Amino acid sequence: MKARARSEVVMTNYLFLRGNRNKHFFIDAAEELIKRGHQCHQIKFELGELLFNSAIKTTFAPFHVSKKQYSITDEDLLDLPIYNITYKKKILKKTVAKKELTMYKRYMYYIDHYIQENKIDVVCLFNGYHWIDQVTKVIADKRGLTTVYFEDGLFRPYTITCDAKGINANASVPQNLEFYDSLSVNKKRLKDYLFKPENKALLKRTKEDLVRIAFVKGLSMFGSFLHIAPKLYVHITFWQAVKYFTFKKTFKYRKSNELNLEEEYIFLPFQVSRDTQIFYNSPHIQTMEQLLETVLAAVKHLNETENRNIRIIVKEHPEDMARNNYKQLKKAYQNSKDVVFIQKYNIHTLIEKALAVITVNSTVGIEALSKHKKVITLGNAFYNINGIVTHCKHPEKLGETLVSALKEKINKKRIDQFLYYLRFEYQIEGTINSPSRVTAKNVADRLETLS
Template sequence: MNKEEYPISDDELMKLSIYNITYRERILHTKVPTKELKMYKRYMHYIDKFIDKHDVQVVCLFNGYHWIDQVTKVIAHRRGLDVIYFEDGLFRPYTITCDPEGINEMSSIPRSASFYDAIELDEKRLKKHLFTPESDHLHEKNESLLVVAFVKLLSMIGSGLHIHPNYYVHITFWQGLKYFFKKRTFSRQTEDEVELPEEYVFLPFQVSRDTQILYHSPHIKDMRDLLDHTFNAVKAINVAEGKNLHIVVKEHPEDMSRVNYDDLKERYKNEEEVLFVEKFDIHTLIEKAEAVVTINSTVGIEALAKTKRVVTLGDAFYNIEGVVHHARTPGELPETLNKSLHTKVNRGRIRKFIYYLRFHYQIEGSLQSKHKRTADKIAAHMLAMENREEHGYEIHSSYSS
């Protein structure tokens, strides 16, 4: 690659939602090296020329927060090109997210309660295919851990040789090795032998340094914060209501090799209201809970699929009246959680919301396996989005499966 740079200032680059930059500043508390910014500009120059040479009309990004996604989006917007975001689906492993606005909180998913009230619900379809495919060509296929590890290793070598910016600024080689072995052994680990409390709030930890936390959690900076605020809320409810409500905390499997919560467990070891689990059936934890408290995780969607009470503390696309109870600040959590426990679940609206997500918004298919029918559905969905300004959100209903 030559050393020509795309015309963009360092300040403009620093203002982008590039995960590497955000992670360095907020977590590592270090400055972004000038040479890294120069490398971004060199890649932007190459991408710009590539788009020009091949007359690219649509740019597709996966997730959207990696450095290459963010810099490519700048070029696409300057050129007036359409940008489409992909991500693993909300009902994994049989669905795909494909959205012209972004993923998660940035998505085009309607936020109006009346929109969902007007949806026609096919109860039989919802019950049969919420988590199972309608297409007979789809079969569950997990990512090969060895392939993923090999690709990440190559990327680390490439960044070490200054061939490209670092994709994995948030993890060292040794941390990656530890993660690999933890991932290999976790599936063989036996479930925790614990007796669940009679009444509890389920608190699923999220990946602590995920984009969902860095970009869409304005008040909760990490999982320690999340537990502290939830504990204070539960304590306040127990005192005011004379209840014996507990909290069941489940660590996120992706974080077990990277984040040590021993200090947190030590701090709460004498608090009988708090129970930590590492490996336990999440469906059981959701079903038996009085409510699920989350920042903005996909566990919230799993809970809604079971029409459970959900309380959110962060920016989430499912912060919809009658679907979840949203605490705008941690200070509102005691009142919001208590209100949710005393409010009848709006099963009708929740089920219509879930139905819309599964059969209208998502594309049925898998990014883990190649198949022409999946490619055809994605192509049809993308073609429909060309008429987005004319049809608005209705485009999703035409290409549900």
């Protein structure tokens, strides 16, 4: 949708759903919008959300859902990119129960009624792949409403993604080179603020309170267990959540891996193996095991072709370590000199000294571009733009792609133009996991241009 100027802003009814683990993020943005004369609503679904008070008109959906169902077929629901459904099919190898689909329809009926009754104009979602997000998107589309997606920013922790088209590969980021080639770049601004905030007030952000986050999450899981609230997540049990929380609290005390970076290597950052990026934006690579196998075959081809001894350095994703230790994978390569696994090491150093970075579609690719490194992608990504990265559409041809990519000259000017647009035009400056009035004002500014 075309953005409008601030001077053309009209009063709007916003509906906020769920949000990320910082429950204040949507609350703060909504309260800022209310100050400007807009109306804001929030539908809560988790028991833990009831701990957070705000000036927003709020309702707790589980107390209002009836047996009435929204008119939609089971087949249409199953066709939606709903994370819970995908996870059950791909990971748990289970079919989705009729009871679960019925629950979706009941909540859809209530959400649809709420939207109509409160004359909602804009629906704000976080990420967009949760079942609540997906079913609400169906309703919003049918009613001709604007849907706005939020996600963690590309230049963390000081930027936020906000897009009316979608996130990741569905983002509204321009794909034509002519757009970027026409942009002027303030080199000093790019250098000074690519990963730092221009507004110094954001530097005073508070650290995430993991204990509080864990308590809220635990309370929500308890609410689902008692059937007070719907079951929102299938990918994590209570004990897995405890394990994850413990890992997050102790990981910072671990020592970094010892590593020799003098020899040539390709940097291969693993992604969260069960993430939406892999489920929905990776048509060929579905597991990290498959990713390593594909890249190793390509590197062996390169070594044989050019008589080199290039290694692969694999860095596990910190969000995945508590759930997936890759024990069998590491065992398979324990005697290999071609593959090195690490869990903790300075990622900036790993990128800087690498010949290239190969990824499915991780934001590590953006970090690599910021250092003018060669990036090869194997999945769908918004930054799959010719002349900025090398996109390998067919993994079986990665060997040939790698050989040619390493010989190509990097277009630093074009990369800087691309990064400049992302950072200072596309992204919102703010901290998504730390409450901030600056963030709230910036988010409200953006929402007013999209409404």
